Amino acid sequence: MFTAPWVCRSCSRLLTQPALRAQFIRGYSTSNGAVSLPTILLQRAQKQRAEHAKLSSTLSTGDFDPKTAKRAGELASVANALKEYEEAKASLAELQALLESDDAEMREMAKDDVEPTTAQLDAAAKKLSIALTPKHPFAEMPCLIEFRPGPGGLEGRFFTDALFKMYQLYCDRKGYRAKVVKYELSDQAGSASGHAGEQPLQEAVLEIEDAGSYDIFRGEAGIHRVQRIPTTEKNGRTHTSAAALWVLPSLQESAGDLASDFNNPESDFYVDPAEVKIERMRAQGAGGQHVNKTESAIRLTHTPTGIAVSMQDHRSQQRNRDAAWTLLRSRLAQKRRDDREEQARQLRSSVLAKNQVTRGDKIRTYNYSQDRCTDHRSGLDVHNLPDVLQGGDGLDRIIESVREVFIQNDIQAAIADEELAASQLEKKGTK
Amino acid sequence: MPRLPPSLIWRARSISPHAATLLPVCRDIPSALTELRWIREHVESTPSPTHPASIRLDQLCKRRGKGIPLQYVLGTQPFGSLELQCRPGVLIPRPEPEAYSTHLGHLLLANPSLIPLPPSKTLRILDFCTGTGCIALLLYSHLSSPSSPLQRLNITGVDISPLAISLSKLNLTHNISLGALAASTQDKSISFIQSSIFSPDWMSEAQDAKCDILISNPPYISPRGFNTDVARSVRNYEPKLAQVPEPQHTHHPYSQKEGVRQEDIFYARLLDIGAVQRPTVMLFETGGMDQAKRVVEMAAEKLGVDEWKMEIWRDWPDGRPEEEEETAMRIDGLGDVKVKGSGHGRSVFIYRRK
Numbered sequence: 001m002f003t004a005p006w007v008c009r010s011c012s013r014l015l016t017q018p019a020l021r022a023q024f025i026r027g028y029s030t031s032n033g034a035v036s037l038p039t040i041l042l043q044r045a046q047k048q049r050a051e052h053a054k055l056s057s058t059l060s061t062g063d064f065d066p067k068t069a070k071r072a073g074e075l076a077s078v079a080n081a082l083k084e085y086e087e088a089k090a091s092l093a094e095l096q097a098l099l100e101s102d103d104a105e106m107r108e109m110a111k112d113d114v115e116p117t118t119a120q121l122d123a124a125a126k127k128l129s130i131a132l133t134p135k136h137p138f139a140e141m142p143c144l145i146e147f148r149p150g151p152g153g154l155e156g157r158f159f160t161d162a163l164f165k166m167y168q169l170y171c172d173r174k175g176y177r178a179k180v181v182k183y184e185l186s187d188q189a190g191s192a193s194g195h196a197g198e199q200p201l202q203e204a205v206l207e208i209e210d211a212g213s214y215d216i217f218r219g220e221a222g223i224h225r226v227q228r229i230p231t232t233e234k235n236g237r238t239h240t241s242a243a244a245l246w247v248l249p250s251l252q253e254s255a256g257d258l259a260s261d262f263n264n265p266e267s268d269f270y271v272d273p274a275e276v277k278i279e280r281m282r283a284q285g286a287g288g289q290h291v292n293k294t295e296s297a298i299r300l301t302h303t304p305t306g307i308a309v310s311m312q313d314h315r316s317q318q319r320n321r322d323a324a325w326t327l328l329r330s331r332l333a334q335k336r337r338d339d340r341e342e343q344a345r346q347l348r349s350s351v352l353a354k355n356q357v358t359r360g361d362k363i364r365t366y367n368y369s370q371d372r373c374t375d376h377r378s379g380l381d382v383h384n385l386p387d388v389l390q391g392g393d394g395l396d397r398i399i400e401s402v403r404e405v406f407i408q409n410d411i412q413a414a415i416a417d418e419e420l421a422a423s424q425l426e427k428k429g430t431k
Numbered sequence: 432m433p434r435l436p437p438s439l440i441w442r443a444r445s446i447s448p449h450a451a452t453l454l455p456v457c458r459d460i461p462s463a464l465t466e467l468r469w470i471r472e473h474v475e476s477t478p479s480p481t482h483p484a485s486i487r488l489d490q491l492c493k494r495r496g497k498g499i500p501l502q503y504v505l506g507t508q509p510f511g512s513l514e515l516q517c518r519p520g521v522l523i524p525r526p527e528p529e530a531y532s533t534h535l536g537h538l539l540l541a542n543p544s545l546i547p548l549p550p551s552k553t554l555r556i557l558d559f560c561t562g563t564g565c566i567a568l569l570l571y572s573h574l575s576s577p578s579s580p581l582q583r584l585n586i587t588g589v590d591i592s593p594l595a596i597s598l599s600k601l602n603l604t605h606n607i608s609l610g611a612l613a614a615s616t617q618d619k620s621i622s623f624i625q626s627s628i629f630s631p632d633w634m635s636e637a638q639d640a641k642c643d644i645l646i647s648n649p650p651y652i653s654p655r656g657f658n659t660d661v662a663r664s665v666r667n668y669e670p671k672l673a674q675v676p677e678p679q680h681t682h683h684p685y686s687q688k689e690g691v692r693q694e695d696i697f698y699a700r701l702l703d704i705g706a707v708q709r710p711t712v713m714l715f716e717t718g719g720m721d722q723a724k725r726v727v728e729m730a731a732e733k734l735g736v737d738e739w740k741m742e743i744w745r746d747w748p749d750g751r752p753e754e755e756e757e758t759a760m761r762i763d764g765l766g767d768v769k770v771k772g773s774g775h776g777r778s779v780f781i782y783r784r785k
Binding site: 185277278280285286287288289290291292293294295296312314315316317318319 | 462464465466469500501502508509510511512522523525526527529533648650651652656660661662664665669673674716717718719746747750751774775777
């Protein structure tokens with residue numbers, strides 16, 4: 001009857017009672033009636049179009065400045081989307097006028113056209129609101145995904161390894177270039193082994209080298225919770241443990257962008273070498289020709305923030321050092337960005353704060369006995385856990401749903417920012 | 432070496448039997464697992480049509496477990512941006528030469544004024560006791576890069592061992608084929624020749640044979656130190672020729688010279704060559720702070736302090752000194768000598784004052 005092998009009783013009851021279905025099932029796409037685009041967003045779009053027009057006129061008179069050109073390029077999409085939106089709106093208004101005409105034939109024709117035009121307007125509004133949403137500054141970058149088991153022993157470590165393999169397989173399937181930067185096992189395992197060859201993972205870092213992968217995976221950051229019966233459990237009890245994922249922007253050296261130049265103190269990726277403590281494996285005794293240590297571990301500590309990175313994956317010390325610096329830069333950049341976002345959030349109305357998920361919240365649950373994977377932000381349930389863990393279509397659906405939620409949140413945040421700016425302007429005016 | 436507790440061996444065996452094989456040489460489980468992973472990666476990256484991977488893994492782990500250096504087992508060692516082949520009979524490149532060669536390379540690129548050279552003249556570098564060719568090759572990779580302001584460059588690696596010379600030549604072609612090095616051109620070239628440092632050729636005053644940079648990682652361990660300080664795997668498997676200067680190998684008059692210890696013989700010879708060839712920069716690896724101080728004193732005596740300046744570089748010349756590590760050292764009759772970086776006293780850097 002169902003594709004899923006197991007459905008809980010309350011769900012199956014809901015599914016068999018069609019009248020109740022619409023009422024209780026939560027849609028993961030929380031489309032908020034795009035036709036009624038908030039006026040505040042429209043005003044913003046108009047403002048940006050005016051700016052675009054001004055910029056392009058300066059550009060066409062021959063005053064070429066790469067900064068202006070870049071800004072104009074960013075605004076062009078807004079201007080285009082707004083044009084499309086206004087056209088769609090105008091044609092809808094025209095149709096509305098025709099509907100009221102006396103000619104029956106005309107009315108009939110207009111009636112047929114209303115639906116596609118409304119759909120067009122809908123699409124244009126959506127496009128406009130996406131164009132208006134400020135792009136995440138790291139969106140174009142490749143990313144690093146860091147995996148770490150939560151507290152709670154071996155079971156969490158095994159599950160972290162399952163997650164690591166899940167993302168590796170997912171990247172394989174989607175054709176992303178994924179590179180293992182760090183894969184460190186814990187030696188506490190003893191003879192225990194996890195489900196399906198899982199290793200006790202201590203810490204791992206996966207680099208996805210495709211540009212724009214940060215935008216794809218940024219929704220994956222947070223606490224992933226697992227509910228299953230561990231292989232080490234003798235009494236068949238289900239345990240709950242967790243793994244933490246961080247998604248960090250990765251800096252590619254070829255990117256000549258000013259903001260991503262890590263030698264520039266203004267950049268998020270800038271790290272003052274004087275603030276970093278470097279520790280290397282020290283040879284005992286005299287060193288030099290006297291010994292031949294294969295140990296190539298290196299540990300960097302950023303003293304102001306206390307962020308520490310250690311790396312020992314490669315035999316080459318230089319490779320380890322480069323990898324450690326990259327990771328340190330990415331972590332610092334993410335932290336700086338998070339701090340800024342936190343500040344911005346506090347300025348906004350508290351309504352939005354509820355929607356924002358911080359690092360400490362669990363974002364997803366993998367329940368083995370119910371064969372279910374639930375994302376807590378989009379509310380999407382996927383009832384084929386093995387497929388999800390193999391990085392299959394199920395995971396695709398989850399990632400897609402989270403991205404949708406993120407876009408909605410970003411739009412709302414943009415509206416809130418606009419309202420905030422307007423109210424501040426008003427306050428100034430009344431004073 | 433203290434005995435390994437049986438519980439540790441059992442724990443290693445429960446993770447993997449290979450880890451237990453590697454344990455006697457690695458001494459702890461994390462490093463045994465790390466080496467096991469490297470061996471496994473090596474086996475996976477070099478598939479053999481005749482031998483199954485599991486048997487090769489087995490064999491390599493057994494050889495490593497006996498104490499044979501990992502670099503001889505796997506046949507390679509990363510060195511800076513290069514990958515060097517390693518063969519028994521030639522000393523394995525250490526991380527310290529990697530650190531000071533890189534530091535010297537950056538120093539030369541950042542301060543071209545260190546070596547005042549008309550652009551048409553060739554910068555000549557001599558690397559004595561080159562072994563795998565590591566220092567010469569790494570300097571070549573830094574100085575021949577397109578961003579380097581140097582127009583003309585000639586590096587020569589010298590070693591007495593024919594094994595070392597054939598290996599260093601192999602390393603040059605190997606790294607060119609990997610794309611880590613640019614092939615020699617007329618303007619920028621590197622070569623290796625077999626010769627003894629005690630050969631009278633090096634004392635010739637002919638202008639075209641003179642070098643601008645003299646660099647060496649000579650044998651510097653005393654016979655007593657070889658028995659007490661050197662790690663067992665190094666003593667058993669790496670060539671003694673590259674570590675202990677032995678009079679019968681070299682039959683030179685320095686061994687009879689007053690006041691020169693046996694472990695310092697090569698420095699006396701290098702400084703003699705330096706006095707004749709008059710390079711602008713010299714860099715010699717040393718076996719610790721005491722030896723570094725002795726070399727500084729010898730250099731001051733031989734070359735004079737009016738024209739030359741000396742520095743001591745620690746293991747990691749670009750590192751930040753620890754709290755207990757001094758940044759200057761008082762040497763009798765010389766005053767304060769700058770000490771750079773952190774770690775043991777690893778090399779002596781001598782350069783001509785402007």
